[in-house]
Amino acid sequence: MSKMIIDVTGEKIFLMIITNNDIYNITKENTKINYEKLTLIINDFLNSHEFTLRDINKIYLNRGPGSFAGIRNSLSIVKAFNLTNNIDYYCYSIHDFKGEKDIKYENIPELCDKFNIKKNLINPIYLS
Numbered sequence: 001m002s003k004m005i006i007d008v009t010g011e012k013i014f015l016m017i018i019t020n021n022d023i024y025n026i027t028k029e030n031t032k033i034n035y036e037k038l039t040l041i042i043n044d045f046l047n048s049h050e051f052t053l054r055d056i057n058k059i060y061l062n063r064g065p066g067s068f069a070g071i072r073n074s075l076s077i078v079k080a081f082n083l084t085n086n087i088d089y090y091c092y093s094i095h096d097f098k099g100e101k102d103i104k105y106e107n108i109p110e111l112c113d114k115f116n117i118k119k120n121l122i123n124p125i126y127l128s
Contacts, residue, residue, distance in 0.1 A: 005109075008066065
C-alpha cells in the first residue's frame with residue numbers, strides 16, 4: 001500500500017510517497033505556472049520512482065490555510081484521481097492536529113487516523 005502527500009499551501013509544492021519500505025519526496029517552486037502543471041509534476045515524480053497512480057492507495061492533501069489558487073487546483077486534481085482511479089483522499093490541515101508537536105509529513109497518515117480525519121471530505125481554508 002502506497003500513500004501520497006500533496007501540499008501546495010506553502011512556499012514550495014511538496015510531494016511525498018510513503019511505501020512499506022521507503023519514503024520519497026520532492027519540492028518545486030510554488031508558482032502559478034507550477035499550479036497549472038501540477039498533474040505533470042505529480043506524474044513526473046511518480047515515474048521517477050517507478051510508480052503510477054494505480055500504485056497509490058491513499059492521498060493526503062493539505063487543505064490550508066494557503067493560497068486560493070493552489071488549494072483549489074490541488075483539490076480538483078485529487079478529486080479527479082479519486083474519480084478515475086478510485087483513490088481515497090484525506091484533506092487535512094495542520095490545525096487539525098491540536099497538541100501535536102514537531103509534525104512531520106511522514107506522520108500525516110497516522111495523524112489523520114488518530115484525529116479521525118474523514119476520507120473524501122473537503123473543507124478548504126484559504127488565506128484572505
